[in-house]
Structure formats: structure tokens, C-alpha cells
Amino acid sequence: MYTTLISAAALAAQVDNPNWLIVDCRHDLANPDAGRDGYAIGHIRNAVFAELETELSGEKRGADGQFHGRHPLPDRTAFIDTLRRWGVNDETQVVAYDAHGGMFAARLWWMLRWVGHPAAAVLDGGLAGWQAGGYPMSTEAPARAAGALSDRPRLVHTVTAQDVLENIEGGERTVIDARAPDRFRGENETMDPVGGHIPGAKNRFFKDNLQPDGRFKDAAQLKADFAALVDDPAKVVAQCGSGVTACHNLLALEVAGMPGAALYPGSWSEWSSDPSRPVATGA
Structure with missing residues (x-):
């Protein structure tokens, strides 16, 4: 189990493993469409895309109208549903990456721990490190069966x-x-x-x-x-x-x-x- 960082070489050895999930977390605070556009142009093979604004964040204001910041945490149940939609099970190893030094991938890493999932790691060196190693890229979104991730006690x-x-x-x-x-x-x-x-x-x-x-x-x-x-x-x-x-x-x-x-x-x-x-x- 990888719980903090994983090298490009170690991930490449598992890139086709159905029990692993790779998540592209690219984003640009000045251009919200940049991450998804980059994913469409090319991403690590078998990676799904995570949208920071809608999947890794919740409503900016609560029911009482109080402002909770630009990227408050989403509803916990809704986030678990997102992970299940991506195909995450209790035993799934999740690896997050971005092209920004890990600043967005680390958010997903922490959120997985927030819902009690310890098998979460960030690709060390990000997309640049992956490409420097000559590892496989793709333009196709993978088809994954829905997962059955449990709601477990938070780890953070x-x-x-x-x-x-x-x-x-x-x-x-x-x-x-x-x-x-x-x-x-x-x-x-x-x-x-x-x-x-x-x-x-x-x-x-x-x-x-x-x-x-x-x-x-x-x-x-x-x-x-x-x-x-x-x-x-x-x-x-x-x-x-x-x-x-x-x-x-x-x-x-x-x-x-x-x-x-x-x-x-x-x-x-x-x-x-x-x-x-x-x-x-x-x-």
C-alpha cells in the first residue's frame, strides 16, 4: 500500500492494474477549464479526471448564507459517491497527480484520508516526471465499474x-x-x-x-x-x-x-x- 508518495516507475508497473485508480487533478485557478482541457489532450493511461471546483469542493455558502471559502470541503456523502462512481473500493490503491508540483493532487490525497481511505498516494514529480520517463499516455477516458467504497472513520x-x-x-x-x-x-x-x-x-x-x-x-x-x-x-x-x-x-x-x-x-x-x-x- 502506498500512503504518501509513489514514483513514476512504481506507478508504471501498475498502470493497467484494475485494482488501482489513477486520478488526474490538473487545475488552473485562473482558468477553471484548463485541467479538463489538458486531460483531453493527453493524460496518464487509465486515469480519470477530478474536477476541483465541483468534485473536490462543495458549496461556497452554507444554508445560512455564511461564506466558507473558495474551495470548502464537499458534503462527505457526496464525495464518497464520487469515489464510488470512479470505481473506488475499500481495497483500491488510488494515485493522484497533477502538473503543478502536487498542489492539487495533495488535496485529493488528503480528502481520501478524510473519508477513511489510507491507500492514497501522490505521484512524485507529477505529470512531468511521468512523461520524462517515457511512460504511456492516452486521450481516452477509461470505462470503470462502479465501486463500493465504505464510509470509514476519518484519518485526518x-x-x-x-x-x-x-x-x-x-x-x-x-x-x-x-x-x-x-x-x-x-x-x-x-x-x-x-x-x-x-x-x-x-x-x-x-x-x-x-x-x-x-x-x-x-x-x-x-x-x-x-x-x-x-x-x-x-x-x-x-x-x-x-x-x-x-x-x-x-x-x-x-x-x-x-x-x-x-x-x-x-x-x-x-x-x-x-x-x-x-x-x-x-x-
Whole structure:
């Protein structure tokens, strides 16, 4: 069972295995159609496509009209139904990939753990690494029988905006923000109309988890990097712009052997929507 990362070579050996599911998670925040268009042009053979906006996210506003961020988690039952439609069973090994350093694939990895499915991994090096190895591509969508995935206890934790607000004064948890440094400082109005970060948060840009070739740093290096930020990974809260890229830091922590961190799904897009919540700017 692969539970964090898988190499292109290891995936290539199983690309036709009916008990494995490969999921293309490509997306572009500025062009929502880019991922599906890229999938149509060419994808890893036997991969299905996951739509971030509709399948890996839920309604932006709750029944009470409250805004929960740009990419809130979908209804848990609806997500399980999506996985079953893709053909996922309890024993299915799922491998997610994208072309963006794993920032979207990590979201699916985390969500699979959210519904209690441990056999989930991200393709290390993504699509670029796959193509560099000369492994098979396709333009056809695979036909898969519906799966019967069980609804099992979640393997991950989440926190709410209220939890984060209360933590600002208590300081028991360390909030790690995966956004680019300029966004963290409050200098990118295009991405964040309300700029800045949660007071007390620390910045760990998701790309800092990667080597120059797009593969993850090794476990020892990641552990050293995160040890400089946190003492206890079980007291970490991961966040970003909308709860997507934060999962990259959560994956990196797992690779480093530092499990137990929680996700703040609403992240900055939810936090900054309420002017009563405090905001910090600068480094």
C-alpha cells in the first residue's frame, strides 16, 4: 500500500492494474477549464479526471448564507459517491497527480484520508516526471465499474475559523500558511483582495517542499525544515488561500514522519471574509 508518495516507475508497473485508480487533478485557478482541457489532450493511461471546483469542493455558502471559502470541503456523502462512481473500493490503491508540483493532487490525497481511505498516494514529480520517463499516455477516458467504497472513520483532523480565532490568544497550535510569501505578507491584491495572514501564523510556501526537478525533498530534509517551524506536528494547523495548497504541507509532514496536523478548510478566503477577524501583514 502506498500512503504518501509513489514514483513514476512504481506507478508504471501498475498502470493497467484494475485494482488501482489513477486520478488526474490538473487545475488552473485562473482558468477553471484548463485541467479538463489538458486531460483531453493527453493524460496518464487509465486515469480519470477530478474536477476541483465541483468534485473536490462543495458549496461556497452554507444554508445560512455564511461564506466558507473558495474551495470548502464537499458534503462527505457526496464525495464518497464520487469515489464510488470512479470505481473506488475499500481495497483500491488510488494515485493522484497533477502538473503543478502536487498542489492539487495533495488535496485529493488528503480528502481520501478524510473519508477513511489510507491507500492514497501522490505521484512524485507529477505529470512531468511521468512523461520524462517515457511512460504511456492516452486521450481516452477509461470505462470503470462502479465501486463500493465504505464510509470509514476519518484519518485526518480539521479545525474551524472559531478554533483558529481562539488559538490566536492561547497559542497552543502553530498555524502554517502555504501561500507564496508575497500573499502571506499581504502584497498580492489580485489573489487576496484582503491581504495578510492570520496573526501568529508562519509561512511555509508549498514549493519549498520540492526539489528543483519537482519531486519532494527526502524525509530527513523535510523533517529538518519543519522542525525549525514546529515542535509538535499534532499541534499544527495547515492553511492557505482556500484549503487546497495547505494539503501539500500536510503531505510533506507525513513524508517527514511528522503526522497529526490538522487542516483549516476555509483558510484565508474564509478568514478574510469577516472583517471582525484580526489580520496581520508583513513578514
